[in-house]
Amino acid sequence: MAEHAVAAVLQRAGATVIQEVASLGQVPAKVEALKSELKRMQCFLRDADARMERGENEMLSQLVSEVRDVAYSVEIIIDTANILARETSRPPSLLGAISKGACYPVHCKRLYSIGKRIDQVTARVGAIFREFAKYSISSSTGLNETRHSMDENESMRARRLTLPDFGDDVDVIGFDSEINQVKDELLDSENKDLTVISLVGPGGAGKSTIARKVYNLVAKKHFNSCAWICISQQFTVYGALKDIVKGAMGSQDFEELGTMSEMEIIKKIHSFLKDKRYLVVLDDVWRIEDWDMVQAAFPDVKNGSRIALTTRNSAVSNHPNARKIIQEVKLLNNDESIELFNRKAFPSYVLHGRDDLDSFRELGKALALKGNGLPLAIVVMGGFLSKNLRITEWRRMVASINWDAMKNEGDIRAILDLSYYDLSSNLKVCFLYITSFPEDYAVPVGLLTKLWISEGFIPNVHGRSLEETALGYVEELAQRCLILIEKKSSRCIRTVKVHDVLRDWGIGRARREGFLKDCSSRDEVETSYSNEMRAYRVVLYDSVCVKVGVAMPNLHTLLIFNAARLERNVFSFRGLNYLRILYFDGMRGRWQLPAEIGQMVHLRYLGLKGGTYVLPASVSNLTNLHTFDARDAVVEALPIDLLSISTLKHVHIYKVESWSVWKTTIQSNLKSLFILPGSQHPKAMGRSN
Secondary structure, eight states, X not given: OHHHHHHHHHHHHHHSOOOOOGGGTTHHHHHHXXXXXXXXXXHHHHHHHHHHHTTSOTTHHHHHHHHHHHHHHHHHHHHHHHHHHHHHHSOOOHHHHHHHHHTHHHHHHHHHHHHHHHHHHHHHHHHHHHHHHHTTOOOOOSHHHHHHHHHHHHHHHHHHHOOXXXXXXXXXXXXXXXXXXXXXXXXXXXXXXXXEXXXXXXXXXXXXXXXXXXXXXXXXXXXXXXXXXXXXXXXXXXXXHHHHHHHHSOOOOOTTGGGSOHHHHHHHHHHHHTTSOEEEEEESOXXXXXXXXXXXXXXXXXXXXEEEEEESOHHHHTOOSSEEEEEEOOOOXXXXXXXXXXXXXXXXXXXXXXXXXXXXXXXXXXXXXXXXTOHHHHHHHHHXXXXXXXXXXXXXXXXXXXXXXXXXHOOOHHHHHXXXXXXXXXXXXXXXXXXXXXXXXXXXXXXXXXXXXXXXXXXXXTTBOHHHHHHHHHHHHHHTTSSEEEEEETTEEEEEEOOHHHHHHHHHHHHHTTSOEEESSHHHHHOOOTTOOOOSEEEEESSOOOOHHHHOTTOOEEEEESGGGSOTTTOOOTTOTTOOEEEEESOOSEEEOOGGGGGOTTOOEEEEEEEEEEOOGGGGGOTTOOEEEXXXXXXXXXXXXXXXXXXXXXXXXXXXXXXXXXXXXXXXTOSEEEEEETTOOGGGSOXXX
């Protein structure tokens, strides 16, 4: 992972070369020399990362962590120098020239500080190279990365020829019996009682797939009100109730909910549903207590209403104090396993012009049976092998995985490890990034690709825009069966999800490697664990109320979900001066962003979702901002200088209540601009080039 940290810095540095202005003195030359050292270091890191994956030397973890810290320090230096260059290269007015002269000592002090930091980082780089020699870490020839690059180019060509088949029937092989049984129970006209139908089975057995298939078949046709609720391990009563209101009541106006207690919301839902025939799916229920906390919302008025739940815990399925039907989800038989494997391992675009398919199919049959009928294991294995149509690779999988352990424990981590190791460094971090979103979260592809680009994960590819390359990565991960396609239109993927088993695995991996830290409490933010590297990205879920900048002053990315639960008088931006990505999701009510946000001069992406925001004038100081995305929020007033930020490329504000259009200066570098006064439809006004 440190290898990619260095690569990402070099990628960003290449795109934003320090301006060669006289006011920066020797800084540009020093940074170029430092970048050359980082390029040389990247070759050594390939060997270090490979040895860490094999578990050869735990001491390497600290060394790799130091390399990553150096890479981020170089990025800060580059950004700081460019900010200083832009400030000193503006054509001054007469008063500006006088002011500039008065500020010259401050400029010299800042320039000296940059030079000193470069010297410190250069010394650290030298010490790291000496450590490489101590551990006998060699400079990789780069053959492995070259292979990945070739694989990515091949897969790009394959996608241009044929997109994968994303039909609804792909992942329901072997489930016909369960689907029909659950459907019959839901529609049983003789059973008027409120009935809880439970699908029980291990993770990856297909419980949610069956429930989703049946839900899509019967929900709107046979029930007056429907809702799909993901419970998950991060269950909160408020979050579940909010989702029920949104799904069953069709209401997205949560202003009223913000002033209501949980019991008041339960009564509101109960009152709404009591004269409806409703269907509610509670997906991935872990604990008996989770059911107890929401069951009062569901009235039994003897009209054939149904609740379906999926769970790994048989005790949960037996608990509801209502009429119960329990459906054990069986594993796939041999023929079904082979059919599912073949669909994933042999997509249509790899079948053309091959004369060795019989050999692959014979070996594939043996591999499919080793999946022990667990659909997720077979799907991920097939997705991995579809990108590795080499007999030696298939035989290596047979020999390298402890199949007995998987059979006895249902543990598919070995398959996930193998599939993950096969990804290029860019795809690895893109996949881990998706796992930061909450469980069962439908991730908009437009949001995801903008975050990837802002993070520097997407390389420049000749003849393709960054957005096109990022969309190609989404398709690649879908073809490898590492993400699920939630919604598509005109053969374009709109939203994606990650299976909860893959998400749990990815979150664990991200924490160990210091790529990302997910936190659901103050203690998790403030605690460092012995088996984790220091993280530069943090995801806060639900009711986390903490001065995160104090606990993690070097933070680069902060994603906050269910931000409505934040205590605004406690949460603070102080200390987040190096932040590059800031995203709020699920805010309610009106929130005045503090003026201190203007000190976050390294910020590249600012995303706001839900609620009404008041932006301080200081947001115009965000001189590195590339994207401002508030398409799912209301902006009360737009500062007139915001659109004059020279680095700004994308602005999406679909509802702004106050905007002095004629006083606003719009700089020419914008690629997309959508600003809608009042409640106009987003297509009514805007610019895109």
